[in-house]
Amino acid sequence: xxxxxxxxGPVTLSEExxxxxxxxxTATGYPSLFWYVQYPGEGLQLLLKATxxxxxxxxxxxxxxxxxxxxxxxxxxxxxxxxxxxVYFCALRSGAGSYQLTFGKGTKLSVxx
Amino acid sequence: xxxxxxxxxxxxxxxxxxxxxxxxxxxGHDTVSWYQQALGQGPQFIFQYYEExxxxxxxxxxxxxxxxxxxxxxxxxxNALLLGDxxxxxxxSSSPLAASLTYEQYFGPGTRLTVT
Numbered sequence: 399x400x401x402x403x404x405x406x407g408p409v410t411l412s413e414e415x416x417x418x419x420x421x422x423x424t425a426t427g428y429p430s431l432f433w434y435v436q437y438p439g440e441g442l443q444l445l446l447k448a449t450x451x452x453x454x455x456x457x458x459x460x461x462x463x464x465x466x467x468x469x470x471x472x473x474x475x476x477x478x479x480x481x482x483x484x485v486y487f488c489a490l491r492s493g494a495g496s497y498q499l500t501f502g503k504g505t506k507l508s509v510x511x
Numbered sequence: 512x513x514x515x516x517x518x519x520x521x522x523x524x525x526x527x528x529x530x531x532x533x534x535x536x537x538x539g540h541d542t543v544s545w546y547q548q549a550l551g552q553g554p555q556f557i558f559q560y561y562e563e564x565x566x567x568x569x570x571x572x573x574x575x576x577x578x579x580x581x582x583x584x585x586x587x588x589x590n591a592l593l594l595g596d597x598x599x600x601x602x603x604s605s606s607p608l609a610a611s612l613t614y615e616q617y618f619g620p621g622t623r624l625t626v627t
Binding site: 402434439440441442443444447487489496497498499500501502503504 | 515542544546551552553554555556559566567569601603615616617618619620621
């Protein structure tokens with residue numbers, strides 16, 4: 399079945415540091431890939447997405463590239479801010495005919511001033 | 512424009528009881544999905560409702576059931592509650608266009624269910 403594996407947290411970085419959160423997946427067909435962010439006390443918000451191989455999703459300084467050859471979708475940001483502190487989830491939708499999102503376990507990021 | 516709303520915010524129930532959670536989708540959305548998020552875990556898909564019918568179901572027992580109303584709002588019902596049902600229950604809505612293209616789902620803040 400479909401699965402998503404994320405690097406385990408928590409991750410603690412200083413402000414302006416470079417961020418990478420690794421995500422790999424197993425899926426049938428050609429999945430769409432997503433990164434969601436969950437701020438304390440809030441629901442999940444879509445951060446970025448990619449729907450086919452080699453697509454790059456980007457938003458708010460975050461980027462992730464859909465790598466079919468390595469089945470990966472790593473999240474990166476060049477300079478994190480305190481306001482980026484949250485839990486980040488990698489997710490996939492396995493393709494046409496499937497309506498569910500399959501999530502990883504999440505990676506908690508804390509950014510300190 | 513109101514986003515996805517859920518009620519109640521928090522709920523405490525006793526083992527064996529039944530519970531109903533409610534969700535109103537974002538304006539313009541007609542599809543509602545429910546997810547269970549245990550502490551420290553990612554959300555797990557329970558089921559999705561479209562046109563008042565269950566369109567797809569995840570790996571959850573029949574104790575979990577749902578309903579969608581003509582105004583697209585939805586309920587999640589859980590019978591015979593177990594301690595392991597304690598979790599954050601998330602509702603997500605999407606529009607027909609999103610479902611066919613990028614499949615963007617909008618999540619509500621969730622209902623925190625505690626079973627004692």
